[in-house]
Amino acid sequence: MINIAGDKVLLMKASDRDVHELYFWKFEEKKQEAKKWNAPYIPEEKVSKEKYLESWREEVLPGVPSSLVIKCNNKVVGYVSCYWVDRNTNWLETGIVIYDSDYWNGGYGTESYQLWINYLFTNTHLHRIGMSSWSGNKRMLAVANKIGMKEEARIREARIVNGEYYDAIKMGILRSEWLASQR
Template sequence: MSIKYIKGKKVYLRPYETEKDKEMLYRATFIEESNLFTGTTKPFTRKKIEQYVDKVMAGDDTRIDFVIVRHEDDEPVGEVVLNEISNRNANIRIALFDTQYFNKGYGTEAMQLMLNFGFGNLQLHRIELGVYNHNERGIHVYKKLGFKKEGVLRDYLFYNHRYYDLILMSILEDEYRELYLNGRFTKQK
């Protein structure tokens, strides 16, 4: 049984901890739709993934990585990461590891839990992200969570013979707290 570090209703977040996590992340690199959403253009070997997870598990003051796990069966479904943590600012990124986990609310809840952790526990002031313009579902979720569009990096990603814009978005601590305290998000248990 995994340690449920941050608990939500559908999912919980926990640190990377097992060989199964490495295998799950390696398999995820072959999901074309996920790669398009994350902008992943290079193939990864098992060894590179293992080195990455080992580095994450060793710890780094500039990032916090969590595996997203379903409550119902303790199945890992993705990861959510706060990285580039510096001067009360951070970048956030999320990936679900298989299309079967899309549109079930796992990503939305994981993002909300991580925002709560970032603004509440880490006392961050600003959290930013980049999302590609073709990821309409992601853009919708980020707006629902309170992120505001800051700008666009045109033709930022070249993927499979096409260019995609990168939309920059952020949320500030007072914007998040207003949503949180007004009951837009459920409080953690």
Template sequence: MLFDSKRIRLRKMEKGDVPLYHSWRNDIEMMSSTNPNLDQYSLEETLDFVETIILGSSSSKAYMIHEKEMDVTIGITSLINIDYKNRNAECIIDIGEKTYWGKGYGFEALRLLLNYAFLEMNLHRVSLRVFSFNKKAIRLYEKLGFKHEGTSRQCLYRYGQWYDIVHMGILKDEYKCETTF
């Protein structure tokens, strides 16, 4: 099945997911490694963001990551800034439930998302941005086949110092599709 692996299932984000997403969006520890704008959001701000940017956009597709065994939603992964003409998109992922960090769920979720992007949507290129201090994420993306494409030098101030944002991308013909994992 396209949106299923042995351990997880991807399902479209719905308005009912807002409270859970809101709790992740306000978790500074989680967002410090993925969001350049650390801020606290009201539930209304999160609802507006989800309705306008995530659900209301024709250039994005957001999927909740649902862990099957414990029957719990653990994160979100998305294709954003989809350019249908040039067959490009950017991907993002957040594992919001910290007990699932470092256990391969991000790899599985991105594998499903890339299978969809390349095999169903027929995209040519998928890119992402990652903070230079997030070494685990960089290794994950390299393992999936992403290549380093550039760096925005010292554009993120975090933990009292400046960090780079690393730009990575993968082309359809570089991607090694695996449908069983």
């Protein structure tokens, strides 16, 4: 069982109950505040609960899950995730979503993302870890910067949100940079 504890959050493999709570936040919750920030330019089809539950069993490498749930005070508030960009060059793309807005702007995202990146570098032979966002998501860009990621690409006016153009942003961190930050 994977349990990665920080001062504010716990990252862990999701139980079926956790996944049902995340399904509610992702597809059924009325406000959908997180969707205003988490890639609002990508249309998302609703999937069945069974298919969503199945996706939580995926691993990027043997013993390394593609997602972990974020818990605060024993409550599911979001998740961290990753997927392969290029297995040949050991490059994963990562992400984080905190659905419960009560846990925004309190350091929960930064701590969760830092724990996730540390876990991935510690438990794999990855060469690089990246993330993608948009210039309107200032909080995610700040979190990535705080944990040592560097802006690597800015594709100008590549995303449309609420009828307005924003830049697509790619950030990343190399294993060597992460190792240097651990000293």
